[in-house]
Amino acid sequence: MYVLRQFLSICFLLVAGPGIVSAQTAGYRHFTVKDGLAGNHAYMTHQDKDGYIWIATTSGLSRFDGRHFQNYDYENGLPDNEVLFVTNDHANRIWIHSFAANNALSFIEKALPVKRYSLKAANLSEQYYSDGNQTTYLTGFHSLVVVRGRHAPVWTQLPFDAGRVWETEDGLCYLSDGRSIFTIKDTVVRFLQQLTRYPASYSRMYYYKGLLYAVSGKTLQIFVYGQKRFRYIATRRFDASINQVHVNKYGIWITYKDQQGGCLFTRDGQWSLQYRFALPGFINYISDDTEGGVWLSSSDNGLFYIPAPDFVNYTIADGLASSVVSALEPVPGKKLWLGYNTGQAELVCYAKKTLRKERSIMVEQSSSNGFVMDIASAGKYGVFLLSRKNFLQLRDKATYLKAPGVNKSISLLNDTVVGVGGWKYWLYRLNTKRVTEYPISRIYAQCTDIHGNYWLGGMDGLYRIDGHTSGYQKLKALDGYKINALVCCKDYLWAGTQNNGLYLLRNGRIVSQLKRNSSESLASNTIKALAAREERVYIGTNKGVQLIRYNYDLHRIDQSRMLNHDDGLISPEVNDLKLLHDTLFIATCEGFAIHHATADTLHPVRYTISDVSVTDLRSNRRSDTQGTVIPYSSVGVELAFNTVALRYAAEISYLYQLESFDNRWKHTTGNTAAYTNLPPGKYVFVVKAADTRGNSSKPYRFAFAVKPALWQTMMFKCSLTLLLLLIAGGLFIAYHRYTKRKTKAQIMQNRIIAKARLEALRAQIKPHFVFNSMNAISDYLHHNRNEDAIELLQGFAGLIRKGLNIAAKDFITIAEETAFLVQYLKLEQKKCDACFDFTFESAPEIRDLVIPSLLSQPFVENAVIHGVRNIKRRRGQINVTYTLNGKDLICNIADNGVGVRRSISSKRADSIGTKLSEHRVNYFRSGMGIDIELSIADLSDGDADEVGTRVTILIKDIFQLQTNEDNAEDTHNR
Template identity: 25%
Template sequence: MKSLLVVISLFCFKLLHAQSYNYQHYDVSNGLSGLTVYKIIQDREGFMWFATETGLSRFDGTNFKNFSTADGLPDNEIIDLSIDSKGRMWILPFTNAICYYKDGLFHNQKNDSLLARISLISEPTNIAEGENGELIILDRRQIVIVTPEKKLRIINRLENHLISPYGAVLVENNTISVPVAYGVEHAKFSFLNISEDSFYLSPPEDARQYIWTTSLTSLLKPSLKIFQVGKFLKILQKGKKSYVTVPDNMLGFDLLNDSMLFVNCSDKVLLYNFYQHQYTDTFLLNKVVTNSFLDSEGSYWFATNGYGVYRLASTAFVNYNFVVGGNLLPVYSIAKSNQKLYVGTNRGKVWDINLINNSISANVEVSSPGENRITGIAFYDAKTIVASSSLESLCIFENGKKTRLIKGASGKDLYYDKDQILISTIVGVYKLKFGETISDPAFLTTRTTCSIFFQNDYFIGTLKGLFRTKETNIKDSIFLGEKFPLLTSRISALAKTNHSIWVATYGNGIIEFDGEKILSHYTQANGLSSNMCRDIFVSGGKLWVGTDKGLNEIDLTLNKISNKYTTKDGLSSDIINCIYVENDSVFVGTPYGLTFFSPNAIDKKSIAVLNVNKIASKDSVWLAYADSFTLKPSDNKFYIDYACVSFKSNGNIHYYYRLVGLDNEWHNTKETSINYPSLPPGNYQFQLYAVNAFGKKSNEVKISFSIESFFYQKAWFLTIVCILGILIVWYFVSRRIKKIRAEQNDKLRTQKRLTELEQLAFRAQMNPHFIFNCLNSIQQYIFSKSALEANKFITDFSSLIRQTLDLSAKKNISLAEEIRYISTYLSLEHTRFDKSFDYSINIDGNLNTEEIFLPPLLMQPFVENAIRHGIRNLNNREGVINIDFSLAGDYLVYQLTDNGIGIEGSLKLRGKNVIEHQSKGMTLIQKRIEALNEESSKSIEMAIDYLDISQKKGTKVILRLPVYI
């Protein structure tokens, strides 16, 4: 195994030169403006430009953009291109005019005042730049020099003779040297040396042998000068002189770098190496090449006469062609033995490639009419085993002798493992052990596509899916698709590692299976180039997958797709029929032959240069990058056209963008334009960058722009509108508030009046109640006392009545009035009950009874209850009633205590004597307090409890009244 890599490394030079490369071809079907291309150049932004016979083309790696006279070119046939130090691309058309391209615009003699002053006699042949910024323009009859001060200097005669510049220009030591012919019929040849204020001639040695046609056959640089002298190229490099033989059909040459030179011929391109002093490679056979170019990614470009443009991305890919009768044969199987690679093609042929001397020869042939594909190759000792799609399905070749083992089965795949060979056919799987004969298929007698031996079991692929057969019982097969739906697809190939088998399907990607469960699954969704897999190969921790859209390399240690290869990288076709890999050598069979490459030899250098082609709004267009601008309110569209130049990416470029001010999230697209049709006023920044197929990030584009507001969206207008709105709202709200307040005041007045009426009603209820009780007492008093005492009682009673009537008419009375009233009432009751109780009224010294006001007749009902329901029913002791007035903060505290029978005892007596008049005083006073609380911010508080809680004797009443009432 290791010897193969050594041999390939030693003889890679011969192998590469013996075979052809695979080129990417561009013509009018891809968008190129013409098939005849004269010049290729790459500008500072990375774009490739092509001068053609029918216009100018620019290529970004994905799309072509073509320019013609309608865009500003003086003529549609463009002969040459060059770029100066200011980034201007000078365009030399096939007419006596000149123009240049910069920042998206063509500057010509109609729209540029400087160019309008330049009058050419014939078509221009070259444009060069002097050391001091001079512009040197040559046509076939004159030299035009444009100074940095934009002055014109024209040289068209020498010694009274017309001159004919040859198109080459040398700028060295502040001198411009131009090879010219002059004299009668231009017989003389010399260098015309032009300084700032003079010019002179300096004929070179062997001048008459020089062949001067155009700048294509001469190169003049300070460190390198190349002339065609006869059949040689004379090279003067760093003071050393050398000669190179050139073919008779040379059209010109192009310098790639300081070490390599392309020699363009009418049937090929030769690569000359200055250091090796020899031609080292040949490109593009049988094409007329007019210009060759090396781009910044290391790709070779070739302009042709009549066939468009060819690009060679890498010389690491080499193609082997197998031709019979002028027909290129497709490759279907690859195998290796010793230092030979065996290749099975159509027409029943097996070819061998000697990896030492790089020779190709036909090895064996399976005779059969029709196409007859060689579907498998294996080796055993000195025997070559070949499976084919012909009637002779399996043959063994030994010493030129063919032995046919299977006939009429049409082999689809051949698997060799240790001492057995499995051949999958349209009638089942045959099992061959050397020394034994084959009669019938060993197992699964149906159409099979491939088979493999893994962990003592046979796994067989069919059009229906994957089957499993035990080695101990090959008569019975298990269809794995019943348990694993992924294994119901058409199986195209099988391969194995130590722990699993890999199943290639024709429509469902790649599946890893260990015999019991599915371990992994690769499809287009997770990076596979196509779900249509045709072949797989395991080598060195890598799984190689051939699809109908290229080759995939899967790193099994990292479980990811690490690389993809297509025709754009160098493969001869994207349809991969078969694969063979050993060490760092990859061989791929396609419908167009065999391709060899070494992944480590591929130059993965790439560029990712992001350019803005156009920015547009509704009313304006910018044909180049504009980092900031302002748009009118109605001009609120933002459109941008862009491209990332990365030729090796072959269009596989992802763009990431966002519009800050509208959306801060990054979005991903493969489109090369973005359109925001209608944006609201505001400040925005559009941000964009690209990532090429190799993961390289481009430069980031940032475009800041503003969209102005309409006058009705501006701050001053909105401020005025807001102020007016606030005033209008304030006006209507204030009117509403006034109305609500008026309605509220009316409600309050009504409520107050109702409360007052309610108070009067309560007092009106209390007055007859009190009078009734007093009259009842007088009646009892008359019956039990003398007339004289009754008369006195009536006099006192009439005084109490007058006080009651007087006080009840008032809304509020003073505390002094309330105390006098209670004293009169207590005195009267004390007399009526034969002085059977004692009473006292105590007033805190801090109280000013004349300045404290309270509702009238509020305290009398509590005194009445104390007498009638408390002390009246005492049998063995005298009653005592104490009334205390005190001040607690903002409250007047009225406390009444009696030593009567208590609340519970009073209730028992009431229950026994149902005919006794039930006092309504407490009910009325409670309702009155509730009414007073509704119209006051501070409430009247009332509490009634036993005087002696443990014995439930006596009663204590506490009344707290706000002092301002």
């Protein structure tokens, strides 16, 4: 009974009339006021130089960056909310014309409030921007307005109503009044030629790649451009009056005055209908963007965006048997077999104005698990359909063939061999109907290489069957991997696995592996279908279709692009892929899609960084001028930036770096970067945008400077340093004066003490000198030398007067010191009967220098008493010299006596005079601050020929002593 019911069902489907499925549009996005659009009645769209889409509506002007709408209306300066058109000039100023502003234009410069510009032009209705000529053209009722560079608009009155301006490949611009064509050069308009002799004029004209399309009612005439002339070549008539014509790389777009939506025709001369875009609205304007998308402005239904018009989707809403298309197979004649998850298969024709069902059949009756697993076209042998349980050959009638248990896949391996994968693997030969069985189970993918080998991918790895000997082997490569898809290209084999990415093999060996998050990243590691032609490989995944251009020589991906719902694909869950010529057929879980896989599909999107600005967070002042200077603030600055990404806005992220501040690139998905407490200086902010598909922008460099605060300026720092130095100097001077006063007080105190001690010394010196002299006189009297005693006594009397006078002073000159010592030594000579000689040496220029009084006298006395008096075999000699060494005065007292050591041994060296002199030196050091050094040397230590003692007295900086206040007091008292 089951077989009978199945047969009757098949017969019913075979005789049933073909169903009709209406033609479907490409996938699109719909924007209305709910999404932020200013108004639902949109006149037109225009893309500026930064990539923003500007929309003129009856409720204001909108700017769209792919994510957000920014709206301008009367409150922002528009003369009227009903904006008729929008365009840009070379400086990217946005020019608009409002309904109520007949004699005025408005423009927006860098998103500042709207500004007005008055001129005589009225009822402007069309616009065109020529990037090559750096000129914007605005036309309307007897008016032509030209905006060049950043100059003001120039109005020219015309004798006719001008239509839209167009530009040819040679850089020339033209316009028409509906009957004739005129050339435009600057603001000069000249007649070129007449287009038609028809009574009706052309309402629309559009130029694209050498062809001019002119609309008149239901007629579209085409002219070819050459040698600066337009020549008629063809006419196309339609059933309804044409409203808009737009031509781009996808084809010819036609909208009608009394119909919603429109049609897209091919540009190959055959005018084949690619699809009808059945949009819910009357289309007012069609424009392109730089990312390959198409924008359609509608009346009362907002804005429609078709990201990739070469995608056409068909869903269950269009009459498909199920939303889940599990398999498909294109066949000649612009036809396609579709297999569903319900066990049903359909043959549809996609070449006519509608998608039409031509045949339908139930491959399997099960509605819960009756997937059509695979479809293969075998030319004259018909089509093979495989479900989980059935294997069907369909020609004029359906023939069920024996299948190897639960089925997985089929493939036409060559003209007469069909491979069937299930619990076992079969090769079914079409010409002989012989079956060769292999003990290989659960084969999900099959293909044939250029050598005639059959490649099988299964649950546990990769197999190869020799197409000539029918022998098979399991390969070590991919052992244990579940392989979902196989395709051969050139001498290579591509293998897509369940969770391990994509592999490229040659002669059964892996030569390359592509995985997600690797250097050659895939969108997903789950590969469900593959198709390939030369270097182009199409990869069906659970996240969409990835198109790559693979370099087989270098084993790398040269280009890559992902196609998913952002590109118009109805569903990213891909079940099957088939490539026929340049058309890619995609089976998904929500319907199927047709994609015209041209070479430019792989062209990357180039983003542009725009709206870069810096904001002082303390004052919230924003500037977008290069080189702007902002004051220093510890709060910091914020850099803002943006990128227009119309198709992949949700995937955009940024890398940025502040040169000379950041040591690495930083990443953000937002549109700002903040820096706190930025030091003063010049900075360059570098930012670039990229999406997850490899599309990126060039780095944008924005220069700005942080002005130092007052306390950070060099002048302030120098002033502060000077002030600190002055304060430090004042403190130092005050401290110096304090310490000087304190030191002076201490010196005075020490001086008082020293003077007291000195007086005591003087009290000792005077009797000591008198005692020595009295001893000499007594000695003369004892030896009856009365005359000598009298002479000595007279000399002593004069010496004592002079010595006591000098001893009472602190300072005397070298001449006074020398005179006193000469007189003293003469007396000593008399006392010893001229037993020694003496000399004094001093330069005339130093004889008036002041020195401490009687500083050398005790040492001269020691030289006489303890030195030369006691020698017997030679004559005594005493030499006193005063020399100047720079600023220092040196006094040497040398004798040829017994020497210091013998004097010490005889205990005659500790004379009272020497001790008094040492005390006197200490007084001058501590009490008066005079630096005096005293040294005594025994000459017999150095050389045997020299005997005696040399006393050296060094007075440092003798010239400073000349102005000493104590010295001045003594010299005044002389």
